[in-house]
Amino acid sequence: MNSTLSQPEKLRYARQMLLPELGENGQLRLKQAQVLIIGMGGLGCPAAMYLAAAGIGSLVIADFDTVERSNLHRQILYQDYQIGRNKAQQGAINLHAMAPDVSYHVVSEKITADNVFSLVSDADLVLDCTDNIQTRLLINQACVNLQRPLISGAAIGFKGQLLTLPMTVNSPCYQCIYHSTPDDQSSCLQDGVMGPLVGVIGSMQALQGIKYLSQIGCQEPKLHRFNAINMQWQNLALTVDPNCPACADKPLRNKDAY
Amino acid sequence: MRIKLNNEIVEIESSFTVQTLLDKYQISETGLAAAINNTVIPHSSWASTPLSEHDEITLFQAIAGG
Numbered sequence: 324m325n326s327t328l329s330q331p332e333k334l335r336y337a338r339q340m341l342l343p344e345l346g347e348n349g350q351l352r353l354k355q356a357q358v359l360i361i362g363m364g365g366l367g368c369p370a371a372m373y374l375a376a377a378g379i380g381s382l383v384i385a386d387f388d389t390v391e392r393s394n395l396h397r398q399i400l401y402q403d404y405q406i407g408r409n410k411a412q413q414g415a416i417n418l419h420a421m422a423p424d425v426s427y428h429v430v431s432e433k434i435t436a437d438n439v440f441s442l443v444s445d446a447d448l449v450l451d452c453t454d455n456i457q458t459r460l461l462i463n464q465a466c467v468n469l470q471r472p473l474i475s476g477a478a479i480g481f482k483g484q485l486l487t488l489p490m491t492v493n494s495p496c497y498q499c500i501y502h503s504t505p506d507d508q509s510s511c512l513q514d515g516v517m518g519p520l521v522g523v524i525g526s527m528q529a530l531q532g533i534k535y536l537s538q539i540g541c542q543e544p545k546l547h548r549f550n551a552i553n554m555q556w557q558n559l560a561l562t563v564d565p566n567c568p569a570c571a572d573k574p575l576r577n578k579d580a581y
Numbered sequence: 582m583r584i585k586l587n588n589e590i591v592e593i594e595s596s597f598t599v600q601t602l603l604d605k606y607q608i609s610e611t612g613l614a615a616a617i618n619n620t621v622i623p624h625s626s627w628a629s630t631p632l633s634e635h636d637e638i639t640l641f642q643a644i645a646g647g
């Protein structure tokens with residue numbers, strides 16, 4: 324089943340399969356992939372919608388939170404009447420209505436050190452769409468240990484960051500870039516965030532993910548910073564921190580030792 | 582010598598490293614990342630990475646929201 328595309332699938336994905344970079348081979352790679360999306364908020368909603376619409380075979384969507392009225396200006400997957408429902412469960416229902424060929428797996432528990440490793444282990448690609456630094460560090464550690472590619476999005480106010488971390492040998496991790504993390508993290512709760520900004524960053528996480536899985540590109544570690552006031556992007560190259568607390572003693576750094 | 586710090590031209594001594602720049606401007610290191618000419622410099626290299634004339638330094642914070 325997974326090694327061919329049905330006629331309805333060929334029709335559904337015709338406009339992207341037309342792209343010579345993707346083609347039928349790339350589409351099949353998307354169909355054979357499992358993507359873990361952690362956080363179904365402002366970033367996770369557009370990321371999941373685009374990945375589902377693009378024909379990813381299996382989406383694992385994780386969020387323990389419920390839809391609130393104050394989420395709806397940016398979390399565009401949910402309907403007004405769905406306030407109060409779990410975001411992962413409701414998200415899967417709404418995604419299924421849009422893209423029924425995808426297989427959806429719901430994780431409605433909080434991401435902790437107890438469940439993150441098995442979830443990451445099953446995934447071909449991980450999207451960090453969370454809203455707090457503790458979970459980001461946990462996801463990074465799991466991706467480092469299991470060598471799973473991580474595409475991390477973040478946004479606050481008018482500022483966005485997109486981190487592409489292939490987690491191949493001798494490529495950097497999240498903590499190679501951010502050695503320490505603020506105790507008093509700013510969040511959408513306290514500081515506000517522009518809806519279309521998280522849409523831009525979440526959509527770019529999906530774009531990077533599609534390119535990675537279909538082997539079009541996205542193999543280089545990169546940090547893209549976006550300023551939504553002046554509309555400027557800064558593209559930064561990344562390097563390994565040999566003293567990184569997350570990856571210095573892991574196989575990611577020295578394959579031969581293991 | 583002159584460098585650019587977050588797009589503003591500043592005058593520093595030629596012996597400066599990333600670390601001495603942060604010290605001079607009393608910039609908190611918490612959650613901070615530093616890049617020279619669009620390459621992020623890992624924290625453990627800040628004290629040993631010298632700055633050169635016309636370098637463009639970007640200092641920015643981790644953000645967690647989404």
Ligand SMILES: [Zn+2]
Pocket residue numbers: 495496497498499500564567568569570571
């Ligand atoms: Zn690291």
